[in-house]
Amino acid sequence: MKRRAMLIAVLAVAVASWAGVGCSAEPYRGRVLDDVTKEPISGVVVTVVWLRETSLPGGDVREEFHKAIEVLTDSQGRFTVPDVRQEWTRPGVEIEDAAPTFFKPGYIQRHIQFESSEGESKSPIIIYMKRRSELTEDDKMSMAGTEDPAFQTARHPLIPGSAIPKLLRAIDEDRQLLGLPSLPRRK
């Protein structure tokens, strides 16, 4: 009996060690507004990508693409993305933090408006985007040398192009607006 209890304890520790437990089971929600007019922006491509790490014999780990979800904001600028980290994975696999992007041709994401909560950190509630044509000199100065993470997602070697079609299409449209060629196609 004592040995059986020990075995259960060992298994519990092992499972807890290898499985990705404790992740949020709730979807992510938000809203995108125009920075100037404060009107909702529909059709913004919200792309969330997850990578995973798989432990290999000998202590090595392999990082690979796990999943991508793309949604468009509705007429009120709202979006909802489920958190796939609640999904069961086999022991030894750990799904990493999500990496979301917001993208719409002709727009630039500017800043987040937060909602203050007593004693808690701020929480963002609204993502503000601005038409590229309305950027001020100060905006451009602040953006100098930076890169929209959407492009990093589009170029990432572990993320297959087939998993993020909406984002790639939106980036192509944006580049057309700027008179630039499309991004090279990836599988």
Next chain:
Amino acid sequence: MHGGHKYSGILALVFVLACYGRSLGYRDWTHEALNFGAGARSTLDFMLAAELNLTKGSEEVVSGEKVIGWIREAGVQEDRDFRFLNHFHQPLRSPWRGAGLNDLRTGSSSVVWGQRSDQGFSWANARTAYFESLTEPERVSREKALGLTLRAVGQVMHLMADSAAPAHVRNDQHVLGDPYEKWVEAQAEPRRGERPDDARARFLAAFAAEPVRPDAGFLVTIPILGQNAVDAPVPVARLWDSDLYDGLDASVTATSAIGMTEYANANFFSDDTVFGDQRRPGHKHFAPFPRSSDVEMWIDPANKRKYWRKRAGSPGESLQHLASVSKRHAWAEKAGIVLSPKGGLDERVHEEYARRLIPRAVGYSAAALDYFFRGRLELGFDQPPGNAGGLTLTLVNRSPEALGPGTLSVFYDDATGKRHPIPGGSVEIQGVVQPDEAIVPALTLGPEATVNPLIVAYQGKLGSEANAVIGKVENPIQVEEIFRGSTDWMLRTTAGVFPLGLGLAPGRVKWGDRDNTILAETFLPGRDRRFEAYRIRRPERSRSVPLKADPLDPQAKMVDLEPWGPPVTLSGADPETPIDLGTRVTYTRAIDYSQQLLEITGTFRYHYDPTFPVVSFFGTTYGDWVQDFATFVTPAVVRPVYEHTFTYSPPPFSLALVLDLPPSTPYHWSLLEAALNGDGDVVGLVEASPAFLPGERVPYRRHTPDGRIEEVAQLYDLVAYDPPLPDTMIFVVNLTKRTVIGKSCADDVTLVYRTAQQTLLADLYYTADGGRFPASEPTWINLALAGTPTGSEQIVGEVMTRTGVEEQGLAGLYHGEFERAGLGDMQMRDTTTRGTGTLADPFTLRSAALASGSLGAAVRLTEASSIPDPFPALIFDARRSSGADEGYTLLGWQLWVERQEWSVFQWSVAGATLTLLPPLSDVSSAETFGLSIAGANRSTAAVVEDRFDPVASEFVSITHLLTNRGELVFSGDLTESYRLLQPGFLYNVEDLRFHLVDTGLPPLPGPRPLAAGGGAIGEYHVVGLR
């Protein structure tokens, strides 16, 4: 509702936050506070005033925003857009261009980002903007450029602050928001109803009261080589990454001679990198330290949770809450399974991290700011005969590093503010000019150089920084001293010591508000004084000393002075018309006096001891009566023998500076200080308060030996009409115009005091029991009442006490801004405290200790108090602190039964405002005997506290330096060596240098030292400010 749903909204929002901008790094409130704190602890104020002639320091408004506002706001701006991706640096990666965030998201190393010229707000951008702020022709363009300079430096400081967040130095992008940074933000953000300024002050006081500054040396001694020298060549990069930590020995990181990222990387975990040493090398979250083998588990008794802490002697910082022990590890431990340490980060961990990291974030950010403005040039002027109307300008490199090669140009502003290069005012520095060396050749400038201000801009190499900029707005700040010499009052400058030609008749000579004016004060018979204003024949801001021949000795020279207006006396043209202070006082002082007699009955036996030593002033004799025993009848009886109310109520009187006040005058006044303002008027600081008047004599009532009670004519009690409070009224008087320009009280003041005074005497009715002393018949003897009893005590009965303040009414004592600031009026009644008395040692008639033979008895009251609790807050001391707005520093005092409170205010007469400075620490104890304002200027007050040290059994002095940023405490009287000079300089009269008002009072470059031959006890001022 399911528990998880409750947090779903927050999680969703945190998700967005985490990905876009504000999550990565300390957040808005935190960054704003850290930049503000760093700006306040830097030399920025001094640099702006001394080098750029922006005399309000960080409060100066530049392009629509205060300087400190630019720095503070920059802390927020750097997180806008996608800039946050470039706020990471992994110190163990080389070269630095590959040390940035390298995860699903990637970014430039913060060390490289901070020096990239293409990103808008880098070190390089700041340098370019700073040069433009010195050289652009149009004022608007220059101000805009200076604003951009401050913003860019502030955004670089943001990168330093982020480097004190472990996630930023351990490649942990932490998409769900970094828990440590969220915890810090929760501490920094305002609570409900809290003002942002107050929240910032609270946060900085809690976590950054003692910033940790980097050792200065490693910044310049470790060269930046190879690719790094291309990507981040400015040595300030060493504040981020010194390259001293190589991942093999973390002990090098536990000092202040290490880069911020190395310190944070080697000693702290981020959420995804707890025990990152257990990852394989090369993994994106691998970090060799803190090491699993260096930790041990312990239970924090405060919350009964298990934590990992560093073992004693393990390398690096010693942390008690390095990580919490994970449940998984705890389960394994219970099951007897040995696992490598596993853990997480909880609030206790966050707090200990913050207490280590935030002081460095502030100190290192301040160091980065100081490094930006480290260049110093000293200008010297001469007017050689051959250069009609022009000047010869000599320049000395007062920077801590060599300068050159580079270009140096001199400009001037015309009356419209347009900036022009001065002909002859440009020089190419070909070689290297070491610190304190002169730049040669000196520049010969045309007449334009006499126009103030002159602006010098240097662009070139400074130390190892290739494109440094040094700015100097001709701000020839120098210190001058007036001191009393052996035959004359003397002026001491950098050029020499010169007689003023005033003789020694004036008792005091001091500087006026203008830097070329002097006030001589002569004490006349009675209380009169004469004030004579003089002007040195030189323009304001001039550092030169014009000399003229001494009329008594044409060979000798003296300072060329001219009287500035006629002399002023307190008596004025008509001594019968004193200066009216404009306040009428109604004063009532009543004292309820009572005398009680304590009657004690007892029996004694004595015998004569011929060997008993009797010590007196004349020596020791032997032989005295010694008590064998004493018995008493208890309780004692208390008998009231005299009661009367004494009242003093003079007719209402007007306060005036009457020179010969008759003894019966119910008030007194004194001139605390006189100053010469910018208009040439003499301004006096006057205090007035009710006088200490003679009281009434009340004879004691005592028993005669046969038991009657009668007055003892030669022994009496004194009932004094002293005001029980230091109810000081403060007046600022223009002694020249004989008008009051500011006062603390109303036009009508009513002061009512009613106090109780009780005298308790004790008499003994005794019967002798044998022996020869005293007389054999029962008789009364008057016992003396001593102070504090000694020896054993015996309760013999209840003694009703009646002392203290019974009624107190202060109407109009403090008025306007004083009343609004909490000083003030009050009405209070019946605070008399009654208590039970203890009759102590009533029978100690003879003892070795009391061999004088007097009868001893004492009453000690328990639970007695004669102090109203609290007293109203009152003005205790005052000192002039600013001529610009006729400002005064005031010391307020409030007494409570258990403690006393002291408050320091800044009073602006012109603005009619009273501003409370930060609280004085630790002055409420019984050891504090008194405080006084020993020095004050527009930004700082020096308050010296006298304290009794019970351990050393001696009085000591403690100096509190108060600024609007906080308090610094020093042992001893700092004002013996330091003077607070206008507008915000702390000057040491011994090393003749300015010092920063900060921990340790670090010396600052300049001013040029005074010539030898003066006395340290003199009147100092700063000359050359606009």
